[in-house]
Amino acid sequence: MKKLSLSVVILLFFPTLLFAQLQRPYKLSELNQNGIPRLLDGITTVQQWGEKKEEIRRSWLAFLGALPDRPAVQYKIEAETTLKDHIRQKIVFNTIYDDSVTAFLLIPQSVKSKKTKAPAILALQPTNEQGKTSVATPFKENNVNRYYGYELVSRGYVVLAPDDLTSGERVYPGQKAFYSAPFYKKYPHWNIIAKTLVDHMQGVDLLSGLGYVDADRIGAIGVSFGGYNSFFLSSVDSRIKAVVPICGLSPFTGDANPQRWGIRDWYTHFPKMNDYLSKDEVPFEMNEIIALSAPTPMFFYVAQNDHIFPHWQRIAETLNDVYSLYDWLGYSNRFQYSIGPGDHDFPVEIRKWAYDFLDQNLKPVK
Numbered sequence: 001m002k003k004l005s006l007s008v009v010i011l012l013f014f015p016t017l018l019f020a021q022l023q024r025p026y027k028l029s030e031l032n033q034n035g036i037p038r039l040l041d042g043i044t045t046v047q048q049w050g051e052k053k054e055e056i057r058r059s060w061l062a063f064l065g066a067l068p069d070r071p072a073v074q075y076k077i078e079a080e081t082t083l084k085d086h087i088r089q090k091i092v093f094n095t096i097y098d099d100s101v102t103a104f105l106l107i108p109q110s111v112k113s114k115k116t117k118a119p120a121i122l123a124l125q126p127t128n129e130q131g132k133t134s135v136a137t138p139f140k141e142n143n144v145n146r147y148y149g150y151e152l153v154s155r156g157y158v159v160l161a162p163d164d165l166t167s168g169e170r171v172y173p174g175q176k177a178f179y180s181a182p183f184y185k186k187y188p189h190w191n192i193i194a195k196t197l198v199d200h201m202q203g204v205d206l207l208s209g210l211g212y213v214d215a216d217r218i219g220a221i222g223v224s225f226g227g228y229n230s231f232f233l234s235s236v237d238s239r240i241k242a243v244v245p246i247c248g249l250s251p252f253t254g255d256a257n258p259q260r261w262g263i264r265d266w267y268t269h270f271p272k273m274n275d276y277l278s279k280d281e282v283p284f285e286m287n288e289i290i291a292l293s294a295p296t297p298m299f300f301y302v303a304q305n306d307h308i309f310p311h312w313q314r315i316a317e318t319l320n321d322v323y324s325l326y327d328w329l330g331y332s333n334r335f336q337y338s339i340g341p342g343d344h345d346f347p348v349e350i351r352k353w354a355y356d357f358l359d360q361n362l363k364p365v366k
Helices: 006-013 015-022 028-034 046-064 148-153 181-186 192-209 225-236 273-277 286-291 312-329 348-362
Strands: 075-082 086-094 100-108 118-124 158-162 213-223 240-246 298-303 335-340
Touching: 046 192, 046 225, 046 286, 046 312, 086 192, 100 148, 100 192, 118 148, 118 192, 118 225, 148 158, 148 213, 148 348, 158 192, 181 192, 192 213, 192 225, 213 225, 213 348, 225 240, 225 286, 240 348, 286 312, 298 312, 298 348, 312 335, 335 348
Parallel strands: 118 158, 118 213, 213 240, 240 298, 298 335
Antiparallel strands: 075 086, 086 100, 100 158
16 A cells, blocks of 8 residues: 655645645745735646635635624614715614624615615725714815715715724724724734624625615725725625725835734734734735735725835835736736825825726616
């Protein structure tokens, strides 16, 4: 009888160990010297890409930790305001672990009078303590370039703008906005991004169940904090059919402050990132996470004078690499990005381009 090699024995009986050996962390110093890891390096067939994509997905999900099963979605309307072209409902919907999410649901006036269903947008908030208010209303103290939920409802979209945990009406008692320490006291072995992803997926459940929404035409948009949360969401939820991240991409490569993703005094994204960084390592690169959504239509905007994510050359390198993947797959028209001279913002000319992109890919009811 032929003896099995040690590697075959590991594959048969301990497949997760073999995967852990294959998916090694990257040396950050090497990335800073050589550039981002290329998605198509060593890939010559679609099957090979599919295998690599699944490897990236497993690694990403393992890093995120649990994405618990969601309860059947339920929501209640706490207030309703009739505006010129839409109805704004303040709602509360349930999520995992007996938690709830406060949100604004914006419904075009024209939707209920039409027999066809409307597309929908999950409008994810930037780092703004007002949460949902900052994107779903013309809040006078807010940056006027951040009303993207309010503007998109006027284009025929049903818009859900949730408060993310630590902001809006979901700030922990006795804490300032975006202070996540109470979350980690309750869930010391998890991370708040995974919880936020589940909350957003529950929001997609809600939109999908509305009788006037076309569940096959749901997109996501966000600026900064909402920007990376939008492509994080599409990486784990294929129901998102178009994604618009604005000034929300920050690859580790070239970042003078990669610690932004680890433990901080205020909002801590991934506590275990510190263990990697202390060893000059990162567990993945952002082009890989974006690529998990391919070939979903995506539009990115990058600002060359962004004071938060200033390493725009490496950001451009990241996006160009993802574009190369889309082009290789035969979907070059589905991946667009713009790099401009502005700051960390969503200027009017970019908003028009982004909204037209959403219209092209989600085809709103006129």
